[in-house]
Amino acid sequence: MGLTRQIEALLFLSPDPVTADALAEATDAEPEEVQQTLAALRDGYDAEERGLVLRELAGGWVLSSHPEADEAARRLLSRPRTPPLSAAQAETLAIVAYLQPVSRPEIARIRGVNAESATQTLLERGVIEEAGRSQFGATLYRSTDLFLALFGLRSLEDLPDPSAFDPSPEVAAELKERLLAAGDARLPDSDAPTP
């Protein structure tokens, strides 16, 4: 069972620098042996013109890709991930897009259910971002430029007029107030009569 194999696998799996001692402990090998293996791996990558570079930084040893591949990597990987939006994600994104900046408690109040995981996913995909704090201390969210690009919009002005999709156009009130009122009607609280 090769030490080189194990060390290379461990370096591959560790996103952060890892010390030779930690590698020695994990592989149950002598620290000197591990040091030698690391040096051999590093020199091997270099001599064989591999795509990997092994470096010793302050905190330990870390694998990275060879800089020569950066341009190709950007071409391959810097595209945003765009899987289909779930219903919860579309609702949350619509609320942020139309009402920004808007806090998560408000999003939850409008949707009638909590918006935790949808908000998280939208943040990870880079279509919304944090935009400071509300006066009550809740994190506020707004949409990003990536959001505009993914929806083919030049600016937020280009968002479709919600009245086109509005089931109750006769109610004349601010969009936000109406959304909150509809949300409240879905989630009865103690002092409001139930619909």
Add this chain to the structure above:
Amino acid sequence: MGLTRQIEALLFLSPDPVTADALAEATDAEPEEVQQTLAALRDGYDAEERGLVLRELAGGWVLSSHPEADEAARRLLSRPRTPPLSAAQAETLAIVAYLQPVSRPEIARIRGVNAESATQTLLERGVIEEAGRSQFGATLYRSTDLFLALFGLRSLEDLPDPSAFDPSPEVAAELKERLLAAGDARLPDSDAPTP
């Protein structure tokens, strides 16, 4: 500027399986050349007893660590082994994998018990995802590329035909006989119905 170097670097950086065509486009190389390079890398890792394994999974090529390093990886990363699926999760996943897109009521009908928490866990583990709505409005589910990768499959075609798991004709015949006998016992004659 070596193609092997670039391809290895790109594979190292890609979190998901990546197709040979995408690699060819990113490196501005011929697809055949990329295919040859990938095969050579795979065979090289194998022959040189490296810590990396290159495999074709989920419709693309992806690097992973060698299973021989699994124990050391668990010690170093204090990450448990991939948690196994519960029976309910495995059944739900099997139904989604074979019948996708499929709704939760359909899953519940086949399993005979509800599928709420199993579905939720599978969604959280990222092996299934939402896939629109059925004509009756129920959410539909399908399997993800992560499912294929984690289960070592190149595509859904790699799954065995589900009839492979059918009971033998003898067992099926016996089941049927017992069912008929039970039906007869329940209805001895027409004028004495039992509630």
Add this chain to the structure above:
Amino acid sequence: MATRHIRASPLRLVDLELDLEVFAGPFDLLLTLILREEIDLLEVDLAEIVVSYIDYLEAKGELDLELATEFLVLIAALLELKSRLMLPAQENIDELLELDPGEAAQELLERLLDAHRYRGAAEHLSGLLAEQSGYRFRSAPLPEHIRKATVPRTDAVYDPARLGKALGSLLTLPEEVEVGHLPQVKISVAERLAHVRTLLKRGSFNFEEAIPRADRVTVAVTVFALLELYKQGELVWDQTEPFGEITVRRCESRTSAWA
């Protein structure tokens, strides 16, 4: 505050707090969530709700007739809806109910074979997962210099109309509980109580007389009224054999109900 459309409703089931496996909160919130498909009706144990309701009655010590009627109607609607969801396809219900025992067994057999098939597939998948668990994938964020956002090169992949529609659906006020698929129910426990008391003036009557050509909800509400009057000690009933006639008799005094 914007104009609020609060419809008058006789419902006051807010008081009925539920603590179910899939839901904790007031009954009518559960209804709303079911109608919005935030909760799958198949996951809800309706028997548990009935038990909660009975506990609630017990605790309150009095029967709120309006509430009881509403509850019966709603739980009946939920039961019907759930039974429809559990059957393979709506149009097949009648066919299914008319299957002879052989056909029913065949149908059941198909389902058992299906279940067997996917249990086998499940074992196969579990085996694959265990076998593959030694191959670990790297999970690390892309280095900053490669990740640099490339917004200008991004193609539009989503339709903005999706956002408008999502917002429009959020503006919708929740629907009232749909019980339209049930025969129009005008029956209440109060009305049935009065009816039974009128019949009792004769001294005794046959239960069938109390429910001529009545639908099932009426029969159920009438039984409910009988139970209530039995509890109050106003009547007793006899049935000599299963499915036989039920004779309801007036009690002359409260104590005679226990005689």
